Amino acid sequence: MNWPTTKAELISLQLELASATPAPWVLPDRPLIGGVWVCFPRGLSGPGAAGDPAWAAAVVTDGRRVVEQQSSRGTALASYTPGLLALRLGPVLEGAVRRLAGRPDVLLLDGTGRDHPRGAGLAVQLGAVLDLPTVGVTHRPLVASGDWPDDLAGATAPLLVDGRHVGTWVRTRTGTRPLAVHPGWRTDLATSVAVVSTCLAGRRTPEPLRLARQAARLLRGR
DNA sequence: GCGACAG
DNA sequence: ATCTTGTCGC
8 A cells, every 4th residue: 555645645545444444453462562753853833845854763662662763864745734644744654664674563653543534544544554553642632522531640531523432531641731542553442542551651652652752853863 | 714723 | 743941840
């Protein structure tokens, strides 16, 4: 499967993926959890533009420590448009993950899943492209809504779209904003929260994502 | 028409 | 995403 290069093609793919029914993935006892992150030049503001330089990093962890790490230079193929994030980041994210010699059991990324205008956010798309189970983690929902959970580590609350439970607010750490956790490719609500929970290490951000972001920024330079 | 809007 | 110092807390 390749990345769409036009808005119309991406929308078509999203509609297709929204109704796809890939075999559910089962969380193993000691999963290798991957994370992938893309960062842009300091000072860049707004939606950006096609051609923006980008730096990406992908890591594989045992949930705490890095098992493998790869980073690469890339180029954004489009500006950012809500609902069409893949047009900007898809190929860059995929490229970083494909540099890995090994494959994680599940991959974390910054993007939504079914919390999307067409029911297939970047987490669903990237998982389909890579044929890898994914879980999305964002600071806020895209179209879903729901009250925050109690300010206690481990507390959760549903994220809804038209009454559908599409994601979960997770208070990963007491005293910080909750994260929105999204089932992606081959993962469900319970599994997505379980994956995030197993790689928190006492921090707000899941370790694989934190480490990938750290690596991408290191490559970019200060 | 206006604002909101994953990153 | 990125812009940003100090500051409060464990």
